[in-house]
Amino acid sequence: MPTPLLSRRDIDFLIFDWLRIDDLFARERFAEHSRETVTAVIDLAERLTEAEFLPHYKDADRDEPKLRADGVEVHPAVRAAVRAFSEAGLAAGPFDASLGGLQLPELVHTAVMAYSMAANVATTAYPMLSIGNSRLLSTFGTPAQIEAFVRPQVEGRALGTMCLSEPQAGSSLADIATRAEADGEGALGRRYRITGNKMWISGGDHDITDNIVHLVLAKIVGDDGKLPSGTAGISLFAVPKLLVEDGSAERNDISVAGLNHKMGYRGTANCLLNFGEGVRHRPGGRAGAVGYLVGEPGRGLAAMFHMMNEARIAIGLGAAALGYRAHRLSVDYARERRQGRPAGARAGSPVAIIDHPDVRRMLLAQKTYSEGALALVFYCARLIDEARTATDENTRAQALSCLEILTPVAKAWPSEWGLAANDLAIQIHGGYGYTRDFDVEQLYRDNRLNPIHEGTTGIQAIDLVGRKIRRSGDGALKLLSERVEATCRKAAAAGLSTQAQALTHDWVRIGDIAEDLLQRDHQVAIWNATHFLSAFGHAVVAWLWLDQAATLEPDADDLATARFAQAKRRCCRFFFETEVPKIATWLQLVADNSDVAAACPPEFFINE
Numbered sequence: 001m002p003t004p005l006l007s008r009r010d011i012d013f014l015i016f017d018w019l020r021i022d023d024l025f026a027r028e029r030f031a032e033h034s035r036e037t038v039t040a041v042i043d044l045a046e047r048l049t050e051a052e053f054l055p056h057y058k059d060a061d062r063d064e065p066k067l068r069a070d071g072v073e074v075h076p077a078v079r080a081a082v083r084a085f086s087e088a089g090l091a092a093g094p095f096d097a098s099l100g101g102l103q104l105p106e107l108v109h110t111a112v113m114a115y116s117m118a119a120n121v122a123t124t125a126y127p128m129l130s131i132g133n134s135r136l137l138s139t140f141g142t143p144a145q146i147e148a149f150v151r152p153q154v155e156g157r158a159l160g161t162m163c164l165s166e167p168q169a170g171s172s173l174a175d176i177a178t179r180a181e182a183d184g185e186g187a188l189g190r191r192y193r194i195t196g197n198k199m200w201i202s203g204g205d206h207d208i209t210d211n212i213v214h215l216v217l218a219k220i221v222g223d224d225g226k227l228p229s230g231t232a233g234i235s236l237f238a239v240p241k242l243l244v245e246d247g248s249a250e251r252n253d254i255s256v257a258g259l260n261h262k263m264g265y266r267g268t269a270n271c272l273l274n275f276g277e278g279v280r281h282r283p284g285g286r287a288g289a290v291g292y293l294v295g296e297p298g299r300g301l302a303a304m305f306h307m308m309n310e311a312r313i314a315i316g317l318g319a320a321a322l323g324y325r326a327h328r329l330s331v332d333y334a335r336e337r338r339q340g341r342p343a344g345a346r347a348g349s350p351v352a353i354i355d356h357p358d359v360r361r362m363l364l365a366q367k368t369y370s371e372g373a374l375a376l377v378f379y380c381a382r383l384i385d386e387a388r389t390a391t392d393e394n395t396r397a398q399a400l401s402c403l404e405i406l407t408p409v410a411k412a413w414p415s416e417w418g419l420a421a422n423d424l425a426i427q428i429h430g431g432y433g434y435t436r437d438f439d440v441e442q443l444y445r446d447n448r449l450n451p452i453h454e455g456t457t458g459i460q461a462i463d464l465v466g467r468k469i470r471r472s473g474d475g476a477l478k479l480l481s482e483r484v485e486a487t488c489r490k491a492a493a494a495g496l497s498t499q500a501q502a503l504t505h506d507w508v509r510i511g512d513i514a515e516d517l518l519q520r521d522h523q524v525a526i527w528n529a530t531h532f533l534s535a536f537g538h539a540v541v542a543w544l545w546l547d548q549a550a551t552l553e554p555d556a557d558d559l560a561t562a563r564f565a566q567a568k569r570r571c572c573r574f575f576f577e578t579e580v581p582k583i584a585t586w587l588q589l590v591a592d593n594s595d596v597a598a599a600c601p602p603e604f605f606i607n608e
Contacts, residue, residue, distance in 0.1 A: 083156060132162070136294075265449055315411055326422045377414065
């Protein structure tokens with residue numbers, strides 16, 4: 001029976017045929033792997049997530065984490081699933097062999113996470129954050145910190161978080177007020193006492209593992225007793241729940257002030273954490289949570305971006321997976337649900353709703369959004385592998401440049417359009433769609449969080465326009481343009497010249513407007529940043545759809561292969577006919593420097 005989560009044929013096509021993972025096996029890091037080992041790992045992920053993650057999807061949504069006297073208690077099935085994930089070695093997949101990892105390509109790790117996110121995105125949040133936490137510490141931590149904090153996470157004995165936001169400072173990290181006061185030198189590096197409050201901390205406390213390694217942004221108190229201003233004064237600290245420096249496993253001065261109750265991801269314990277309330281003290285009587293400086297003072301935000309960028313792509317992956325699963329459920333429902341008759345028919349039995357043209361329109365839109373989103377994130381994973389392991393420096397630099405400009409798109413586009421697929425799933429299910437009896441209701445709630453997680457769509461737009469284009473110039477865009485041009489040439493030769501011409505036209509327009517944005521005042525340039533992100537994202541996904549369509553053989557002798565290729569080409573055509581025309585509208589707003597929103601007086605929004 002096919003998996004209810006993702007199409008294995010599609011996953012194999014993306015990995016083996018489109019993104020050519022076999023090319024990576026010649027590289028030293030992946031020399032122990034082959035097509036057979038990759039297939040075995042994905043088989044394992046498919047089986048484990050169906051057995052351990054999917055069954056409690058609705059149970060953990062109903063039975064949310066609870067705050068007890070000694071901490072947060074999660075649903076027992078969540079605890080068992082996360083442990084099973086680690087015991088199977090899936091959490092260790094991308095790590096170095098020296099840490100007990102499997103040194104899997106990022107592309108394979110992304111496929112593994114896609115299955116777990118499609119099955120249960122809330123439960124997957126625990127290992128997802130821990131993997132990002134460990135990779136940051138592996139990059140910026142000292143050997144002692146890596147041994148104390150990374151190895152236990154890779155082995156599944158601890159989990160990790162990222163602690164950025166505060167109640168008074170959400171995404172505005174320059175305004176954080178958490179303090180760090182020097183506390184001497186320890187075996188794990190420079191020690192500090194951390195005091196402050198952190199909000200929206202996913203996995204902030206739980207009973208899955210004994211220890212939790214918090215990566216905390218804070219500002220070091222100056223000699224004058226004041227905190228530095230702005231983001232330049234932010235430092236990064238590893239603050240464990242249990243202190244392991246002296247082997248005591250004593251509780252650190254961290255307490256859970258409350259749980260946030262979200263509309264989705266309800267199985268993920270989302271906490272308000274207080275650091276350094278003075279409830280617990282270390283020898284010497286000093287209050288405050290013990291933290292260890294990671295990297296250099298004042299360079300904390302730069303280091304944290306290592307995890308934040310990874311998390312942004314992971315959020316995009318989750319959004320794609322949720323939309324993808326909703327589409328598969330919608331197809332099953334549309335085939336089984338019989339209602340109505342063909343237009344003009346007054347008699348006869350009701351037909352399956354998939355026979356109605358508007359239902360097929362919605363199914364095709366879902367398929368196009370969700371599969372396009374998944375292809376985008378997989379493409380980014382392939383860029384990560386290239387940036388880390390390519391044999392020449394120029395190839396690595398080019399891959400990294402393309403990855404950087406695509407990261408805000410990989411976060412925002414799946415979050416917006418994967419959610420659109422979830423919205424259509426409810427519509428296809430009709431009245432049943434918004435009842436709790438069907439998964440599509442919960443899938444929508446879970447996915448609705450993703451346009452906000454790890455920076456809203458508006459923040460991603462400012463990042464794209466304000467940082468990736470204006471600060472970095474148009475170098476990355478030119479590199480991406482070369483790839484788009486190569487696809488258009490390939491597509492024209494494959495009988496897709498209409499789509500190739502349309503994409504070429506829009507891409508030239510994007511380049512012209514990006515050049516114009518470089519000349520504008522910064523504040524004016526970001527007036528319509530979200531419109532530019534929308535246009536750019538749609539153009540990127542159109543490119544990836546065209547590239548996939550040009551790779552496939554719609555006339556293959558094998559019927560299943562031919563049907564798969566034909567369906568992909570139909571999606572490509574649908575996207576170009578129904579979605580690509582939107583690009584011109586968005587770009588025109590940017591080109592006109594429209595102030596319809598930016599110059600709108602706040603008084604217009606007064607409720608009278």
